[in-house]
Amino acid sequence: MKIRRYFFTVVSILLLTNLQLFAQDGIMVGPSRIYYKVDAGGMGTQKVTVTNPSDKAMDVGIAINDWAYNALGDNLSFNPGTQPTTCADWIQISPGAFFTLQAKEKKVVNIMLNVPQNANKDIPVHTAMLYFTQLTPVDSKSPNGAMMKVSMRIGIKLYHSFSQQEERDIDITDFKDVADSTKSNAGRLELAFQNKSKVWVEGKVNWELLNTQTGEKQKLDDLNFYSLPGDNRILKQPLPVKLAKGKYTATAIVTYGNKDELKIAELEFER
Template structure:
């Protein structure tokens, strides 16, 4: 008799907590989800992350390092360690080690040491890397309807950022603001959508955690419609398109759209406006 086995790998990026009601014995907690270093060439610094085991079984945990970047829409792209110009993956050391066992309901603190080479390329304002925390002994999630065994492996990621700058130097240049129609996708059964596309460049020298607020003004009636704000993350050199889908129940008419980008802790703002017919 041939036994069919199926392994399901669940990849969780940038989450601080994983809980599945159906698989209560599966999970890793990691905090924080991002580490920020401000160090000059030839120096080093250390920060801690906490890895927890909320399950009732011992977990075997492995630590690995990779690279990542954003695409033009702000999605995360993974790369092998040391394969991109802004990588700092070779500068990282995990202490006490990259492998450990974690008993049920216990936690482990890890020191993440970042050592900046004396000859580091200072023309790259921000270097990045990804720390992967992986459960090496898969947890059984039972069987599917065909009787195949399903195992789940959890992997979580912590983003690392390094800057030579000791002070924040943030700036954004708005390139374009336009209304677009996104064609329907028959494969995903997604209907055509009307959107606002805001294009900007990160022209500063440090990372940005920002928020974009959107407002529509009906030029005929004067009615205002506030859309849900969008959070975004960006690093220097990013050329970003942020897309906001217009409400399906928006009335026909001529509108003035306003997008307000808050990209700093000191209310650093950039504003874009657009007139369009809907």
């Protein structure tokens, strides 16, 4: 007799990352972020497409939470209406926060943002998180072949700013090397910055190492980041495992904004 073991798994995915494993089993939602630029007293509407790729009908529910980044760029979730930047109470969902998708069906959900006339303009960016939860589990398999019941939850980030605010500025506050006390690798570089903008910032850091004794240059992997006004962020870049001993100059080039604004930091260190 063949015995099948089933596991019930809730797969929570923020910003549609790591979706490939369950893409044929659970709901698909896009885009991963929606943006509003609306003055006080105004209204804006954005569309989110929800798809059921499976061969069975499934129920979908939508919930609204607050969120923020921590210093490392991880997402933190909070109860709606509890954060200073919240706009959870401004959101309306049409046709509703609960619906059924038939097999292979695709539905467009309207996300309406009604900005109060007395909205606090001292807070340049308001945010919320929309969680789309698949309420009907579907059969799936784990990478090792075990049968599972999968129910997915996908988070969509919502950003609001007032239409006149476009100022972007990044202030680099620290750049240092951190040695590894275990000696298992060469340690890492840490770049700290503050987002002094009046809007969200999407940026990238290019890293380069120069061995000042040999003249050899090494380009390290780029790091992308997202941040909100007032965020203090620390970006960690591992150094090459087989980094030769010597004296180095590390250069970090931070690019951000629509006009390729950039900041450059240099650091001298020894390994």
